[in-house]
Amino acid sequence: AQRVTQPEKLLSVFKGAPVELKCNYSYSGSPELFWYVQYSRQRLQLLLRHISRESIKGFTADLNKGETSFHLKKPFAQEEDSAMYYCALSGQGAQKLVFGQGTRLTINP
Amino acid sequence: DTGVSQDPRHKITKRGQNVTFRCDPISEHNRLYWYRQTLGQGPEFLTYFQNEAQLEKSRLLSDRFSAERPKGSFSTLEIQRTEQGDSAMYLCASSGRSNRQFFGPGTRLTVL
Numbered sequence A: 001a002q003r004v005t006q007p008e009k010l011l012s013v014f015k016g017a018p019v020e021l022k023c024n025y026s027y028s029g030s031p032e033l034f035w036y037v038q039y040s041r042q043r044l045q046l047l048l049r050h051i052s053r054e055s056i057k058g059f060t061a062d063l064n065k066g067e068t069s070f071h072l073k074k075p076f077a078q079e080e081d082s083a084m085y086y087c088a089l090s091g092q093g094a095q096k097l098v099f100g101q102g103t104r105l106t107i108n109p
Numbered sequence B: 001d002t003g004v005s006q007d008p009r010h011k012i013t014k015r016g017q018n019v020t021f022r023c024d025p026i027s028e029h030n031r032l033y034w035y036r037q038t039l040g041q042g043p044e045f046l047t048y049f050q051n052e053a054q055l056e057k058s059r060l061l062s063d064r065f066s067a068e069r070p071k072g073s074f075s076t077l078e079i080q081r082t083e084q085g086d087s088a089m090y091l092c093a094s095s096g097r098s099n100r101q102f103f104g105p106g107t108r109l110t111v112l
Helices: none
Strands: A003-005 A010-014 A019-021 A024-026 A032-038 A045-049 A072-074 A083-090 A103-108 B005-007 B010-013 B019-024 B031-037 B044-050 B053-057 B065-068 B075-079 B088-095 B107-111
Touching (some): A010 A019, B019 B107, B031 B075, B044 B065
Antiparallel strands (some): A032 A045, B031 B044, B031 B088, B065 B075
16 A cells, blocks of 8 residues: 655744754555645645755755655755645656645644 | 646536536646645645546546546546535646656636
């Protein structure tokens, strides 16, 4: 079964502190992993995908196949990072996305 | 704005009525997806088109739900005999050759 688990519904950190949003998945095969972000009053948008191995807005995520995890990290949180974050997976190729429940990240000044 | 657009943005209807939503994808995208999102949950997949062909449907898509993409461009999602449990945000997304899906703003449905 395809499943994405984000164990934290809410996460609150202070500005300048490190941030880690957890994501675990189950999938038989080699999935593609994504992080999507939704800022207040905006549409869902792609933050990063594991195959790109890129850093966007200071965020990185490493796919750990052994632990079936794809945690999102940022060394120094900024207030504009406050948003809803969703981890998602899909099979190889253009297929449906399976989303986690989401984590609401709040950065306190 | 050349992003994915959805119409209407909000719909309030009475139980038992039929509703239809429209999605216009990014023009060069041949893949189109519908998702449903309820409060406190992530989006859940409903159905997927490649051009005009509907290639996958979720078990969530009961026989009261039907989706079309007649010319491989815009898509419609119709819900017949709406129920209160259908109240949700309905999201449309499109993608091109890559698996990067671009989402629309959603249609919020409230069934009274």
